[in-house]
Amino acid sequence: MSPADLPADARALIDATPDLEFIAAYIVDINGIVRGKRLPAASLDRVYRKGLNLPVSTPLLDIWGQEVEATGLALASGDADRPCYPVAGSLRPMPWSPRPAAQMLLMMHEPDGSRFPGDPRAILASVLDRLAARGLTPVVATELEFRLFEAEPDAAGRPIPTHRSTRPGRRSQLYGIDELDALDDLFGDIERACAAQGLPMDTLIAEQGEGQYEINLEHVGDALLAADQTILLKRTIKACARRHGLAASFMAKPFGDSSGNGMHVHVSLVDGNGHNVFSDSQDETSPLMQCVAGLLETMAEATAIFAPHDNSYRRFQAASHAPLAPAWGIDNRTTAVRLPLAEPAAARLEHRVAGADANPYLVLATVLAGMEHGLSQALVPPAQTVGDAYSQHAASLPDAWGSAIEAFEASDFIADYLGAEYQRWYAAAKRQERERLRAIVPVAEYDAYLRTV
Structure with a gap:
């Protein structure tokens, strides 16, 4: 050649x-x-x-x-x-x-x-094939939250939030512009690196946690490309942070008493004429409502994808903007599936369950599979949640890694859409990771039990 x-x-x-x-x-x-x-x-x-x-x-x-x-x-x-x-x-x-x-x-x-069939990109491609058979193409965007830490941890091995934008021990000012200005050299490098790679970086905001930020990507009409771009964005943020003497992390919950890092996914579906089918009537039999219903019905058995690590489950806490139950609402950030306010042509749903530590190919595959499941079964969702979902719904999503893996293994939905072979492989990998971590006794347990029991 x-x-x-x-x-x-x-x-x-x-x-x-x-x-x-x-x-x-x-x-x-x-x-x-x-x-x-x-x-x-x-x-x-x-x-x-x-x-x-x-x-x-x-x-x-x-x-x-x-x-x-x-x-x-x-x-x-x-x-x-x-x-x-x-x-x-x-x-x-x-x-x-x-x-x-x-x-x-x-x-x-x-x-x-x-x-x-073990390549995550192939899993997503197979789900897209099923939507294509319906004449539907997803339009997708991801939002990534991350933390910036000093390059070296403290003496106990705990990460140290960067103090280049906020004083030690202070939470960030949510949507604070000054926090962004203080790191303009780093964020400028990230913006230039995204432009050089053709990554459609959209907004950048300061989040609530110390040294916590969010970068959004623009919507694209190719879900495989959206996942590719999410991987590239994570690589870019980490690499640029290293050049500035910092460490960027997408760990779901670095600190138990502070905000976790999520990966929110926005999705709409367009038909062969480029028409957004979510812009049509939003009664309970509409494509949008069927997709919402499919996501809610399959959410528990898919949690092992959205929360793939032991630390992932620390993110699910009441009043944390991470959902504890399968519920939906219009412009409601306390629910698992949110329908943002938008013009009809931009009608979409926002899936808010996954952590930033999750594999974007598998997250998109499972979200789109849940939507296709809802369409194929013509499912009807429960009534929308208005107001605080945490006070209205008992926690029902798996709250621990082991139970999530068990639900994943037993799921006919996962076997159907991700493949029974991949279902077995994924569960085996997660069990190996879990058992290795279970063999490590954390310092907190020594502190609580060594001299007291």
């Missing part, structure tokens, strides 16, 4: 970066971590021609990067390679690299060229 035979985006990047030194080529694993290889720039044509081989266990490694033997994809299968091919249009610069570099998203396939 000569340079002239490369895709147009690759040719354009090479022309713009004649001194390009290396390419980071990666897939996204079960936990939303990018894993792959660095290649010399001269190898770019080979990746387009032949793909890049990675062990079949790679997309299902646990949070520490360890193989999950219970999946049967590691030693039991010989951990054979699978080809990973470039995602069209994904070659982008790495603006934070001190050397001229680019990055490329890959997707794992079977030897026969079909999608490998």
Whole structure:
């Protein structure tokens, strides 16, 4: 393959970066971590021609990067390679690299060229196929909350919120402009890096917690691209923070007594004529209400996707803007599904359950699957919640990792939309992570029990 035979985006990047030194080529694993290889720039044509081989266990490694033997994809299968091919249009610069570099998203396939069912991107693609069969295309945007910490923790290993925008121990001023101005050098770098990568960064706000912020992406009519962009945004924020001597974290609940980090998802559905079907009548039989009903009905069994880690469950607290029960409301941020006030053409729903620590491909796949389930079954939602949902609904979503994994494993809905094989693999990976953490006794337990019982 000569340079002239490369895709147009690759040719354009090479022309713009004649001194390009290396390419980071990666897939996204079960936990939303990018894993792959660095290649010399001269190898770019080979990746387009032949793909890049990675062990079949790679997309299902646990949070520490360890193989999950219970999946049967590691030693039991010989951990054979699978080809990973470039995602069209994904070659982008790495603006934070001190050397001229680019990055490329890959997707794992079977030897026969079909999608490998353990790649989270393939899971989302399969759900989109079902919506496409209905003549529907999702328009999606994500909102990401994150924290900025000093590069090094304190003596006890606890993260230290950056004091470059707020004084120590002070919560941020919600929507405070001064907090943003104090970090303008960092946020300016993030904005420029997003522009260089073609990421449609929208608004930036200060959140309530110390050193907590939110960046929103604009709506796009390609859910796979929306998930790709969410991964890139997280990479960008982390990389730019490192360059400024800080650490950015999307951990769901770094501090038990302070705001958690969520990933809210906005979705509308358009038909083949580009018409937003949510703009039609909003009676109980409308597509919007059927989608809401499907999300509420499947929410508990999907919680292990929205809250994928032990720490994720600390985020679900009363009066925390993280939902405890499947409820919906119009412009109501205390509910799990919110219908924002909008012009009919922009009618959409906002799914508010997932943490910022969740895998965006799996979150979007499960949200869209819940919506398709509601459409296919013509479900009718309960009455909307007006006012404080916490005081009107008993907590009913899984409130612990173990119970969420059990609900996930037993779900016919998950088996149908994500695949029974992936259901088993995901549960195996999460059980391995849970058991390893259960073997670690936290300092708080020594303090509470060592000398008292």
